[in-house]
Amino acid sequence: MPIRTVYKAQIDHMQILDEDGKLDEKLAKNTLTDEQVVHLYEQMTICRTLDEVAFKLQRSGRMGTYPQNKGQEANAVGAAIALEKGTDWLVPCYRENAALFMHGLPMHYILLHWMGDERGNQIPDGLKITPLSIPIGTHMLHAVGIAWAMKLRKERGVACTFFGDGATSEGDFHGAMNFAGTQQVPCIFYCQNNQWAISVPREIQTAGETIAQKALGYGMPTMQVDGNDIFAVYKATKDAADRARAGGGPSFIEAITYRLGDHTTADDAKRYRSAEEVDSWKLKDPLIRTRKYLERKDQWSDKKQSELDERAKKITAEVVKTAEGIEKPHTDDMFNHLFSEIPAELRRQRDTLRTHSLGQEPGQVGLRAPGQAEHV
């Protein structure tokens, strides 16, 4: 019996808008209108302004650790506009702020989250968004579960989960991909390959030439896109969503991008990556590229830019005011959201906290007066 080839594969890379803001007209057909591009440019700018504000809040001790989205915004906005708000689920990691805002999450929730206030994770009813996943990769399983449920209920929705290059080395990632493939669930696996997992470079994250090829092992359509190109991100996500809605199962997208900031405010990326590398990626910045495109098409001006910058400043100042102005949480809140019926031991702890200061300031918030209404 001669040797025969039983499987052949290739991974395509798609770029539609190049670094100079030039468009591949053929590939761009039926993608984004100029009006939509302006909208996405505004969303990216507002998101980046919030990033800068959050960074300063952390540095001045008003917020905990914060992971900047800077440089990766095209992924979030391009995918978000390709998905249906209120129908499709977003299952995020922590570098997709703009997608969450576009699907309805009030911006101050993100600040509350990083200020360590759990109310930032209580997504308002009606929004199809799960809380940020700080454990790397665990949320892809949740996305597959949501997608499976939608399939069983014959709903039209798709679940799109975002994660990094590092997450694709986790066991949970492979479990999620395998199950999604065998059950053909309507799930989009969106990998933001930003070249680094904290200080671990992409080259040693996996021995494979691409991350996209990992999906071949799970029988999924897969491709690479330029993740700093809103057109390519939009097209890849829209095609994957259309396929999923038509019963075609899951898809994988590897988006090539770069985080221009440190991993988080607790990191100093200068210790492990060169200034030349960062500079080379600054030239590929999605905001610069999108603005160049709009200028080419006579859709943008310095005047519009300064109006937008002013608007972004105002919006984010208001967001900070809302986040910092929220009433302090009550100690009861620590017990209120985990169990429908609180176990006896936790009830005892909760009740003790109401009547004893436990070595803390007796005047602290949380010492509820006897007889005051209980939450549970």
Ligand SMILES: Cc1ncc(C[n+]2csc(CCOP(=O)(O)OP(=O)(O)O)c2C)c(N)n1
């Ligand atoms: C299960 C788990 N292991 C380790 C960590 C610590 N950790 C936080 S971020 C990170 C790197 C993630 O890299 P990547 O998936 O590429 O995402 P990026 O931060 O680059 O967007 C690690 C190891 C964690 N949060 N969760």
Ligand SMILES: [Mg+2]
């Ligand atoms: Mg990464």
